[in-house]
Each structure stands twice: as C-alpha cells, then as structure tokens.
Amino acid sequence: MTLSETPLDNPVWYALTDMHNDMTIDYGDVKFYHPDYGPFGAFINNTDTAAAIEKHARLIKEFFIVGDKPTMPAHFPPPTEYTGLQMIVYEKIDLPITESIVALTDAHYDDLIGLIKLVYPEYFKSKTKELGQYYGIYKDNKLVAVTGERMQTNDFVEISAVVTHPDYTGNGYAKQLITHTANTVFKKNKIPFLHVDQTNLGPIQLYKKLGFSLRRTLSFWKIKSK
Numbered sequence: 001m002t003l004s005e006t007p008l009d010n011p012v013w014y015a016l017t018d019m020h021n022d023m024t025i026d027y028g029d030v031k032f033y034h035p036d037y038g039p040f041g042a043f044i045n046n047t048d049t050a051a052a053i054e055k056h057a058r059l060i061k062e063f064f065i066v067g068d069k070p071t072m073p074a075h076f077p078p079p080t081e082y083t084g085l086q087m088i089v090y091e092k093i094d095l096p097i098t099e100s101i102v103a104l105t106d107a108h109y110d111d112l113i114g115l116i117k118l119v120y121p122e123y124f125k126s127k128t129k130e131l132g133q134y135y136g137i138y139k140d141n142k143l144v145a146v147t148g149e150r151m152q153t154n155d156f157v158e159i160s161a162v163v164t165h166p167d168y169t170g171n172g173y174a175k176q177l178i179t180h181t182a183n184t185v186f187k188k189n190k191i192p193f194l195h196v197d198q199t200n201l202g203p204i205q206l207y208k209k210l211g212f213s214l215r216r217t218l219s220f221w222k223i224k225s226k
Contacts, residue, residue, distance in 0.1 A: 007153045008086065008193060008215065012042035012066045015151040015158075020131065025059070027052035035060040036127040038150070042066050050074075057225040062122075065221040072223070079221035085204065087212040088193040092186050095179045095210065099172075104134040104146070111143035112136070119163045132157065135181055137173050145173035147181045157185045159194040162203065174203075178210060195220075 007014035016024040016031045025032045030052035032041035039060060043049050049070040056063060057076075070079060104112055112134060116124045132149025145168060150160035159181050162174050185192040195218065196203050 003155055003191070005088075005156075005215075007156060008088070010042055010044065010067050011086075011151050011153075011156075011158065011193075011195075011218075012040045013044060014153045016042070018154055019152040023127075023131070025056065027055065032056050032063065034127075035063075036125055037131060038125055038128055039063040039123060040066055040151075043068070043070065047071075053223060057223070062222065062224050065223065066218060069219065070221055070223070076223070076225055079223045082220040082222060083198045084195040084218045084220055085198050086193060086195055086215045086218050087204075087207050088191065088215045089182055089210065089212045090191065091211065092183050093179045093210050095175065097176050097180055099137050099176050101177065101180050102136050102138060104129070104136050104148075108136065108143065112146060115143050115146060115163060115165060116161065118165065120161060124161060128161075133184070134161065135177055137177065139168060144168040145177055147174065147177035149181065149185070152190075155190055157188070157190050157192055159185070159192050162194075175206060175210065178207070182210075 013031060016033065023034050023037045025034055029045050029047035030041060030043040030049050039062065041063060042065060050073045053070060054073045072079060112129060132152055134146055134148030136143050137145040145164040146161055147159060148161045149157050151158040159178060162178060164174050182192040194207065
C-alpha cells in the first residue's frame with residue numbers, strides 16, 4: 001500500500017491535529033502551536049483567518065502561517081512571504097558516522113539554547129525541544145552542532161534546527177547529524193522531510209547530496225501586528 005503524502009501538503013495543520021495536538025491553540029479551522037513551542041500556524045477550508053490572527057497576535061509578536069496566503073485583520077500590515085523548499089528522502093542515508101553523537105536531554109538544555117540563540121533564534125522557542133528528539137556533537141566540552149525533530153505526524157517527521165557553531169563549520173558535523181537523525185526516523189517506520197529557504201543554496205546542495213529530493217515549494221507568511 002502506498003503511503004499518502006497528503007499531510008505534507010499542509011504539514012503544520014496535520015502535526016497540530018496529530019502528534020502535537022496537545023501543543024495546539026485551536027481557533028477552529030485555524031490552528032497554531034502554543035507560542036512556547038513554535039511560531040507556526042496553518043488553516044484549512046479557505047477560512048478567513050483574520051479573527052484568529054488578531055487573537056493569536058495577543059500571545060506572540062511575530063509568527064507564521066504556513067501554506068496558503070492568510071486573510072489579515074484590516075489594521076495589520078500585509079504578511080511577508082518566504083518561500084521554502086520541502087524536501088524528502090525515502091531511503092536510509094548511507095554515510096559513515098565518525099563523530100560521537102549525543103541524544104540531548106534536559107541536562108543539555110542550556111547548551112542547546114545557547115547555540116540556538118547564537119545561530120537560529122527566530123524559530124526556536126523555550127519548549128521547541130519537546131516537539132521531538134534533538135541530537136548534538138560536543139567538542140572541547142562545548143555543544144558545537146545540533147539537529148533535531150520538529151513537526152510530526154503518524155507517518156512523517158520533519159528534520160529541523162540544523163545548526164553548527166560558526167567556529168566549527170566545515171567539519172561535516174551537519175552532514176553526520178542529518179544522517180543520524182534521518183536514519184533514526186526510518187527506524188521508527190516514519191519518513192523524514194525538511195524545509196529550507198529557497199535562497200539557502202549551501203544547505204540545499206547538502207540535502208541533495210544526502211539523498212533528499214524536492215517535493216514542493218511552501219509559503220511561510222510572516223505576520224506582525226504592527
């Protein structure tokens with residue numbers, strides 16, 4: 001039986017109605033992650049999103065609707081569109097793992113947040129790490145690279161937060177962490193996918209070399225109340 005990829009066409013919505021249902025702020029046909037977990041929301045049925053956006057803006061200053069263009073409250077500025085590439089890999093990645101990769105726990109939280117704030121602060125919130133398992137590489141007793149799991153459904157897991165400390169780039173840490181994370185997802189009988197800004201050419205080439213292919217483009221609409 002062929003696995004339906006329908007959830008990937010609206011990944012935030014399906015994550016919020018599936019594995020991450022208990023992390024959802026529910027406005028009916030518009031749903032958001034609770035701001036402690038992430039700045040993302042989505043909608044279905046061509047819903048007028050204006051009322052939900054206005055309510056959610058009281059909880060978080062900046063956030064994203066992922067998918068179709070949202071209807072905005074009249075007094076809000078237009079949303080800013082960022083185009084992401086949704087990429088997917090269907091087979092285990094065959095790459096040697098030579099580094100020691102650590103499954104991060106609460107004991108590593110300060111190290112994780114410190115690295116994220118340095119490199120990748122906008123999308124990672126105080127409880128984002130609870131969306132899935134994160135993995136890291138330590139050098140000189142310092143966390144220098146991480147990768148983890150974010151949006152999840154019964155059949156798919158998004159790889160996210162591919163971050164390397166600027167002083168430690170060029171050592172293949174991201175490549176090995178992505179490999180480890182993706183292959184761990186396969187062991188759960190799920191399929192890994194990811195999102196990357198279409199202008200981020202270096203990572204796109206890396207993902208292609210690891211076996212990821214382009215599935216579709218996806219709009220991320222950044223919303224600010226003023």
